[in-house]
Amino acid sequence: MATPSLSAQRLRRRGRTQALSAWALLIPSIALLALMVGYPGVTMIWQSFTDYQVRNKIQGTPANFVGLDNFAKVITSSDFPAVLGRTIGIMVLTTTLIMVGGVLIAILMTKLGRGMRLLVSVGLLLAWAIPPLTATVVWGFIFDTQYGLVNWLMNAITGSNDWYNHPWLLNPWTFVLVLTIIVVWGAIPFVAFTSYAGLGQVPRETIEAAEIDGAGGWQRFWHIVFPAIRPVLGGVLILQIIWNMKLFTQVYALQSRGGIAADTNVLPVYLFRQGIGKFGETSAIGMLIVIIMLAISWYNIRLLLKEDEQ
Structure with missing residues (x-):
């Protein structure tokens, strides 16, 4: 022994x-x-405090340390406040619609029969599987000025030709409308499937007991279902905030189809359109994007960490 x-x-x-x-x-x-994330991240942080440009790379000369000059130059530029406000506004709008729509679809799927639930799932998967660029091109044709389906439908509904050659992408507000449709259409499936998986973990007996006690549908959702799936929704919300803060493909593709870049830029596209080779300034913009995303997501991250500790 x-x-x-x-x-x-x-x-x-x-x-x-x-x-x-x-x-x-x-x-x-x-x-x-460390190779794919750490090195580029450290490089971006270092370059944001220097005047590193293409000539430094070509000539092999070291960049000069400029401190916070790049951040001050970006923040005080005339168009940055409008771009920042537009980015946050689009993020809030798309994230709200995606989260609410995804949860509602997930609840609907729990009420549907097996056949209809399978049909809805296939439709969601198709929307989710289409690459963002492809989806943007398709929706761009739907809202096309001359041959768009939307203009044709509007003329058919109103019985006039007022919508003939209507430029949806030239107006910043309708540009945001088209962009919101594209982003929400492509992102709702992820939230719907994740929420549906979370709803499957809620004990059916608890919901039935609350229903017997006279609790209405909203009361059952708010007091029983929502607390049970809140960790899942919190994680999904953080992801949606991050993804919708760094929209690039959809915005850039729509701008290429007729949108005015100066009136429709968001931060990632604004970064891309800055002076070619000004790595210091563009790195500063990238740092600002990261700081803003962390600041917006911080509350939800703290809640998730507290729930993990319990």
């Missing part, structure tokens, strides 16, 4: 072996993250 000291040694040895095995499995992923 082994003595307690030998048993403790074996347990410690086993623990070290398991720890080494875990690190052996994690090291490739950590190295990949």
Whole structure:
């Protein structure tokens, strides 16, 4: 029979072996993250405090440290406040519609029969599977000035030709309308499927007991269902905020189809359209985007961390 000291040694040895095995499995992923995320991130932070440009790269000369000059230049530029406000406004609008629409579709799927639920799932998967650029091109044709389906429908409904050659993308407000449709259409499936999976974890007996006690549909959702899926929705909300703050493909593609860039830029496109080779200023814009996303998401991140600790 082994003595307690030998048993403790074996347990410690086993623990070290398991720890080494875990690190052996994690090291490739950590190295990949450090290469793909860490290095570009550190480079962006460093360049944001310098005047690094293309000539420094070509000539092999070091960049000069300029402190916060790049941030001050970006923030005080005449068009930055409008771009920032437009970016946050589009993010709030699209995120709200995506979250509300996704949860409502998930609740609807729990009420549908098996056949209809399968049909809805296939439709959501098709919308989700289409790449953003492809979806933007398709919706761009739907809202096309000359051959768009929307203009044809509006003329058919009103019985006039008032909507003939109507430029949806030239007006900043209708541009945002088209952009919102594209973004929401492509992002709702993810929220719907995630919320549906979360709803499946809510005990059916608890909901039925509340229904017997006389609780209405809204009361059952708010007091039973929502607390149960709140961690899931919190994580999805953070992802949607991040994704909708860095919209690029849809905005740039719509601008290429007729939108006026100066009136429809968002921060990622604004960064792309800055002076070519001004890595210091563009890195400062990238840092500002990261800071803004973290500031907006901080409250939800804290809630998720507190729930994990409980």
